[in-house]
Amino acid sequence: MAISYRTLRRCDIESSIWEQLRGGAKDIPAFEGANGFRSSNTRITLYPRYIPTARNRRFMEIDVEIQTSLKSIIDNRKQAMEAGEAAKPDLSGILMDSNFKEIQQAAASNNSNRQLRISLQEVTMIPYEVLRMYPPVLQVGQRTSKDTKLGELSLPAGVVLNFRLLSIHRDKELWGEDAEQFKPDRFSEWISRGPEGITHFFLLVTMILYEVLRMSTPRPQLPRRIYKDTKLGELSLPASSVKVVNWIWLRPKKLEKLLRQQGIPGTSYRLLFGDLKDIASLRAQAMTKPVSSFCHDYLARIDPFRHQLMNKFDFYGFAGKVFFMWSGPKPTIVISKPELFREALSKMQEFQKPKTNPIVGRLFPGLVNYEGEQWAQHRRMLNPAFHTEKLKLMLPAFYVSCDEMINKLEELVAEAGHSEVDAWPHLSMLSADAISRAAFGSNYEEGRKIFQLLKEQLLLALSMLQSVYIPGSRYIPTVRSRRFNQINDEIDTLLKRIIDKRKKAMEAGEAPKDDLLGILMDSNMKEIKQAAASGSKNQRHGISLEEVIEECKLFYFAGQETTSNLMVWTLILLSKHRDWQERAREEVLQTFGSNAPSFEGLSHLKTVNMILYEVLRMYPPAPLVPRMVIKDTKLGELSLPAGTLLSFQPIRIHHDKELWGEDAEEFRPDRFSEGISKATKGHYAFFPFGWGPRICIGEKFAMTEAKIALSMILQRFSWELSPSYIHSPIIVFTLKPQHGAEIILHRLG
Numbered sequence: 001m002a003i004s005y006r007t008l009r010r011c012d013i014e015s016s017i018w019e020q021l022r023g024g025a026k027d028i029p030a031f032e033g034a035n036g037f038r039s040s041n042t043r044i045t046l047y048p049r050y051i052p053t054a055r056n057r058r059f060m061e062i063d064v065e066i067q068t069s070l071k072s073i074i075d076n077r078k079q080a081m082e083a084g085e086a087a088k089p090d091l092s093g094i095l096m097d098s099n100f101k102e103i104q105q106a107a108a109s110n111n112s113n114r115q116l117r118i119s120l121q122e123v124t125m126i127p128y129e130v131l132r133m134y135p136p137v138l139q140v141g142q143r144t145s146k147d148t149k150l151g152e153l154s155l156p157a158g159v160v161l162n163f164r165l166l167s168i169h170r171d172k173e174l175w176g177e178d179a180e181q182f183k184p185d186r187f188s189e190w191i192s193r194g195p196e197g198i199t200h201f202f203l204l205v206t207m208i209l210y211e212v213l214r215m216s217t218p219r220p221q222l223p224r225r226i227y228k229d230t231k232l233g234e235l236s237l238p239a240s241s242v243k244v245v246n247w248i249w250l251r252p253k254k255l256e257k258l259l260r261q262q263g264i265p266g267t268s269y270r271l272l273f274g275d276l277k278d279i280a281s282l283r284a285q286a287m288t289k290p291v292s293s294f295c296h297d298y299l300a301r302i303d304p305f306r307h308q309l310m311n312k313f314d315f316y317g318f319a320g321k322v323f324f325m326w327s328g329p330k331p332t333i334v335i336s337k338p339e340l341f342r343e344a345l346s347k348m349q350e351f352q353k354p355k356t357n358p359i360v361g362r363l364f365p366g367l368v369n370y371e372g373e374q375w376a377q378h379r380r381m382l383n384p385a386f387h388t389e390k391l392k393l394m395l396p397a398f399y400v401s402c403d404e405m406i407n408k409l410e411e412l413v414a415e416a417g418h419s420e421v422d423a424w425p426h427l428s429m430l431s432a433d434a435i436s437r438a439a440f441g442s443n444y445e446e447g448r449k450i451f452q453l454l455k456e457q458l459l460l461a462l463s464m465l466q467s468v469y470i471p472g473s474r475y476i477p478t479v480r481s482r483r484f485n486q487i488n489d490e491i492d493t494l495l496k497r498i499i500d501k502r503k504k505a506m507e508a509g510e511a512p513k514d515d516l517l518g519i520l521m522d523s524n525m526k527e528i529k530q531a532a533a534s535g536s537k538n539q540r541h542g543i544s545l546e547e548v549i550e551e552c553k554l555f556y557f558a559g560q561e562t563t564s565n566l567m568v569w570t571l572i573l574l575s576k577h578r579d580w581q582e583r584a585r586e587e588v589l590q591t592f593g594s595n596a597p598s599f600e601g602l603s604h605l606k607t608v609n610m611i612l613y614e615v616l617r618m619y620p621p622a623p624l625v626p627r628m629v630i631k632d633t634k635l636g637e638l639s640l641p642a643g644t645l646l647s648f649q650p651i652r653i654h655h656d657k658e659l660w661g662e663d664a665e666e667f668r669p670d671r672f673s674e675g676i677s678k679a680t681k682g683h684y685a686f687f688p689f690g691w692g693p694r695i696c697i698g699e700k701f702a703m704t705e706a707k708i709a710l711s712m713i714l715q716r717f718s719w720e721l722s723p724s725y726i727h728s729p730i731i732v733f734t735l736k737p738q739h740g741a742e743i744i745l746h747r748l749g
């Protein structure tokens, strides 16, 4: 059966795929009689939805690792107990002890072998029931990398399959009315029936996972080592233990030696946690104190641990600009050398985005997270939306958003002509509003709702990120994680609705809208048509609805926080350096008078441009850029083993006196009067928007918005720093003012 995904309704896919899987299962002898699944065709859903494949695969690997390690612990305990050792007073010890006693009783009362076997299996029923109710893998998603077959079904490349295991496990048709209750004994009969029962259940799940993994896109993998059971004197270590020991001790120590041999200084590895505890406690202490007096030398506050190390290693090789520390069992090389930053960011294959906590991946989906061909395709598709001629069309959106903010501020100063205001929430709202209008045009109200939800999601994620990440923990249905997923679903529904409306309009021949979404959908449609016309079959062409959704979410996260940070630091610095505020106002009034800033006029704002650059240098909204070494490779003179994390520090490069001169900590916008390169005497060392092929796609968008907003504020107000302002930069994803931006605003004229 050959079907085209794009013309198929979702419900068709759900039911047909299920039939294929069920049919496929019956073909395998072990699945005959898998009657537990006879009528479940409505519950397993399989529809295109993006779930990053690397994460899922890694999750599966970790799951297998955990299970293997647990099995080895249980086996060891069992052997010890059989040899007469007392049960350990921990949970597994108690559980095993009671099970052991039951088995002994059964044996003593001369029960049949069959009963003994059932008794032995009781210890298994509890974890099975836990696995049923709280499966560590709730759903499994993979993308087809090429046109492929699943059972009888032909699937085109690029379809994302999402299998919802939890739905099967909680299906009352399968498990009975008590499906929501914890009843381990429901497994007793299945277990006793041997291969036709429980085994079918797990085999079916395994088969689905296998089938899905088989189809998945091959992604660059870190080199793998095969582990074997090993003898250590009298002790025989199972492969899983060898792997764990290697992971938490042998490999880190080997890497440490390798880095030291190259003259890179660093901290000594400490078991499992490395430097994580010190990083957290020093940061917590630093957050309680503001920067003493208002100065721009604040690096010790935002990242005290790295700052200490930088000073400590100042007299070693690399003068504190390259050193390593330990984020758990992986070394992180901290690099503040501009030439190494440029080299690494130019080599996308060797140095990729690290996949750390999956929550971060869910917060920042889309382009920012992709690699390889998928990244290239999305970047190609998004590029037109950020071209100058398209930005021009977004100007009205920026005006309306700025006007709204200014009207609100005017209300605040209406009575006395001046007022103390925390500018931070106003600027935050401004950039959210601007992105909603620029991204969704006429659907702006829905866009605003999405922003509110994303903001809530960000706060939830922050609280989730504060606890140590335990692999798989995101699948535990806590109140927070449930709300996180609920928000995700709400956002997806809202975005789907907007996109569907647009799609219908475009199919009916309406011209695409000039907002980000319209441009993205237009370039997607063109790519699909081109590919169809050229008869291309294998290459991925066009992106799916889900991928469009991911990109829309990314506009908010990548574009909102960063731009509002740039604006808030600009207001703070201009309230401290009022001479520059005056110079900027003069320039704006000369260029625009009291009219709305024109696109052409923006390019004449030399002073405003220099001020924004100086703010981006001193307070870069994206202060750190992480990467991961994918295969053993060279960076400059350094030999870097696969798996090493790299933490590039544009913020430190921007504050480096060797590059910027002795006045690096002073606010001096005129250092940029002859361009960026001259400001550092020919060393290119200014990276607020990154570098290389992945350089920020929204740079022009952000700079245009910031120039319009600043111009409009300068036209209407003057401002100074309030005595209640506390200078406390902090990094929470981006660099922001921890205690807001209290200024005193005066109405002009």
Ligand code: HEM
Pocket: 367, 368, 369, 379, 554, 555, 558, 559, 560, 562, 563, 566, 620, 621, 622, 625, 626, 687, 688, 689, 690, 691, 693, 694, 695, 696, 697, 698, 699, 701, 702
């Ligand atoms: C002052 C404002 C902004 C700053 C400082 C900034 C900074 C950055 C930086 C440093 C990167 C590179 C990250 C890396 O290589 O790991 C980046 C990437 C990106 N930025 Fe921005 N950004 C800003 C505004 C925006 C806006 C307004 C948008 C969109 C509306 C945006 C969308 C993106 C996207 C999609 C990427 C990923 C590009 C890729 O991986 O190919 N940014 N940004």
